[in-house]
Structure formats: C-alpha cells, structure tokens
Amino acid sequence: MAAECVRVVMGKIRLLFPAAELLAVEPMSRVDAPVAGNPVRTIDHNGLSVPVAVFDGDLRAAPTQETRRRLCAVLREGDSMLGLACDEAGAISAGGVRFHALPPCMQTADAIIPAIAVYDGALFSVCKITDLLRAGARPPASPGGPGPRRA
DSSP, rough: OOOOEEEEEEEEEEEEEEEEGGGEEGGGSBBBBTTTBOOOOEEEEEEEEEEEBBTTTTBBOTTTSSOOOEEEEHHHHTEEEEEEESEEEEEGGGGGGGEEEOOOGOOOOOOOEEEEETTTTEEEEOOOOOHHHHTTTOOOTTOOOSSOEEO
C-alpha cells in the first residue's frame, strides 16, 4: 500500500483504501436525490455523473432516499468510480497503520477484504473500490446502465 491511505467510516464499518483511489470528499448536500423510476443517487465529479452507494451495517445496499450520512467519498480505480455515503473520510498516514493478513479461516477465493489493519485503536478492513464492486456492493443499476456517465 502507498505511503497514505484513505479512511472511510460508515457507521460501524471502517474501510481503508489506497490513497490514489480518493478523488474527493463532498458533502451529501451535493448528491442528487433519487427521482421516481430511478433509485440511484448520483454526484457530479468533473462532468461525470457518478453513482453513490448507501450501505447498511452489513455492506448491503440501503434505501438511498433515507440516509443520515453526511459525506460522500468519491473513489476511482481504473475505469471504476463510485461514491460512498459515509460519516467520515480522509487521508491518513500509513505510518500509524498496522497491517495484518486475514486469518486463514477468513481467506476465501471470493473474499473482498484481503487484509485488515489497526489504526488509532480501531480495526479496519483493507480493500479497493473494485473489490466492493466485484462483490456486488453497489447501488441499484440505473436506467442508463452502471458506472459513471457524462452529465
């Protein structure tokens, strides 16, 4: 992992991403509300309409119209972009993070969390945005198809 990480907190879920994946942290007030017939919330980032995922405490898609999350972390890896509705987000120094391999009982071929980490006394799951997307942790598909679209 690079010299810095991105910490994203969604309720009891704490995730660490590579710092290179973070494009922006925006207030949820910048996220478009869902409209009838399209439950997907989006945020404009440099002319792209990026889908925003709202998750419950088990990383399952939650109703997008009702979120108490204050922030949206806009993340990108390759061509994959996703906004994550969150309570906290920001870069941290990897120097204060202790990384650990998953215990053997948690290592499976379809695991989306390849490692865990301890930062500031809290346990974090280490992942990439493509790991979350591969596991199906995404907002419902919009009528225009998945992924970012030109606004």
